[in-house]
Amino acid sequence: MELKEKVAVITGGSGGIGRAMxxxxxTEGARAVILLDLDLSSVQAAATALGCEGQACNVTDEEQLSGVIDDILQRHGQIDLFCSNAGSASPGVLTDAANEDxxxxxxxxxxxHLYAARAVLPGMIxxxxxxxxxxxxxxxxLAAIGSGPYTVSKAAAVKLAEFLAITHGDDGIGVSVLCPQGVNTAMAPASLGDGQTDGIIEASELAATVVEALREERFHVLPHPEVADYxxxxxxxxxxxxRGMRRLRARSQE
Structure with missing residues (x-):
């Protein structure tokens, strides 16, 4: 996918990965970029700095997200690329992570991701x-040691992307899943020890990899290429x- 003259929507767009994308x-010549994020002032500040659009949206509220997408479609006529990027960290395993987490x-x-796909796919198809x-x-x-809710939900995100690619690839829909390790954002790991990551990269480096992967329509977008070997x-x-992951976990608890 070439981004020139395209309309792109990015959730979690106020900072970090979303803003860098x-x-x-x-820079690639997108016709319009619309940032979505929870906090109105933050997303509008980011949009003003970049020269694009920003709207407040809770992406976990399907009705609200669908309404925002409908508004974008009314104003721009189409959405060529939807980046479902909003996320957060959550430490804990089975015994110390609450059901709410x-x-x-x-x-x-x-x-x-599912709500976004439901809203944008009809027009794309x-x-x-x-x-x-x-x-x-x-x-x-792979896995994030010490973060059960994050690991399991992110694994499900990968599987959902696979399912979307299988189901709608023949409809002309491209699907990619972005799977970074440490990125220099608010969610970056506090340390690099015990194999947590192969290095923290800048969000701009990740964004360059995303542009390249979209152009080549690669399913796995891996800003840390070592992940493919793992x-x-x-x-x-x-x-x-x-067995190796259990050893890694034991070392991390020493």
Whole structure:
């Protein structure tokens, strides 16, 4: 997908990955970029700084999200690229993560992607073209030790993206899933120890990888290319991978 003259919507657009992608898309010549985020003042400030549009939206509220998408379609005629990017971290495992934490992560990392797809796909399918970019995480392909709600919901986000690609690829719909490790944003890990990440990259580096992956229509968008090797090794021997992850977890608790 070439971004020139395209209309792109980015959730979680006030800062970090979302803002960096917006800047990259505008540089590529996008006709319009619309940022969505929870806080109106933050998203409008980001939009003003970049020279694009910003609207407040709770992406976990299907009715609200659908209404915002309808408004964008009314004003711009189409949405070529929808980046379902909003997310948050949530530490804890089975015993110390509350049900509310699990539900919040599920709503934000899975249902919000589903709500967005439901709202934008009819128009895309009618035109025979369109693109969905869903932000997951390397944790969704592998695991984030000590963060059960995040790991499980991000894994589900990857699977949802796979399902969308299988179901709608023949309708002319492109689907990619963004799976970074550490990025220099508010969600960056506090340390780099115990194999948590292969290095924290800048959001601008990630955005450049996204532009390249969209142009090549790659399903996995991996700003940390090492992740592809880890996924391959996991697939070759999942029992070995699980043993290795248990060792990693034990070291992290020392």
């Amino acid at each position: 917006a800047e990259a898309f505008l 699990w539900q919040q992560q599920w709503d934000l990392h899975v249902m919000a 009618e035109r025979g073209q369109g693109y969905l970019l869903n932000t997951a995480s390397a944790a969704g392909l 996924v391959r090794r996991k697939g070759e021997d999942v029992d070995r991978w699980l």
